[in-house]
Amino acid sequence: MRLRNRRAFSKPEVNIIPMIDIMFFLLVFFMLSTLYMVNLKTVDVSLPQAKNAETQLKASCLVTMKADGSLWLEDKPITEQELLEKAAAEKRRSPQFAVVLRADQNMDYGMIISFLDKLKGAGITRFALAADNGR
Numbered sequence: 001m002r003l004r005n006r007r008a009f010s011k012p013e014v015n016i017i018p019m020i021d022i023m024f025f026l027l028v029f030f031m032l033s034t035l036y037m038v039n040l041k042t043v044d045v046s047l048p049q050a051k052n053a054e055t056q057l058k059a060s061c062l063v064t065m066k067a068d069g070s071l072w073l074e075d076k077p078i079t080e081q082e083l084l085e086k087a088a089a090e091k092r093r094s095p096q097f098a099v100v101l102r103a104d105q106n107m108d109y110g111m112i113i114s115f116l117d118k119l120k121g122a123g124i125t126r127f128a129l130a131a132d133n134g135r
Helices: 017-035 080-093 109-121
Strands: 061-065 071-073 076-078 099-103 127-129
Touching: 061 080, 061 109, 071 080, 076 080, 080 109, 099 109, 109 127
Parallel strands: 061 099, 099 127
Antiparallel strands: 061 071, 071 076
16 A cells, blocks of 8 residues: 655645635625615606606606506605605705606606606706606
8 A cells, every 4th residue: 555645635726716806796696686675655656758858876866657537656645745845845945856746657747747847946957857768
């Protein structure tokens, strides 16, 4: 029986390249999975389709108008007067305040314009209309 020479043993090597690959994969996985975990507190409405709609994640105030004319601030119902008061107060605190209006595609156009006019009357000059880009 032949035994190995103890002096011929090489030191064990730790190869970190596969570990770096796995860590990079996990980093990418968690980055992508958190993008889909963004929970917008909104009420479901049928948004109009627009091919060139842009996704903006810096919405200060997300307002939803359902087809029946009801207003929702994020996921809570709110009256028009309360919403205008809150928006005006927030505008005084932050000059970059903006309102994003998510209106049902079956809404009367006049109701949307009337609401936007009331926002402008309350001092809100930055607002946007939400659309579904179909992606």
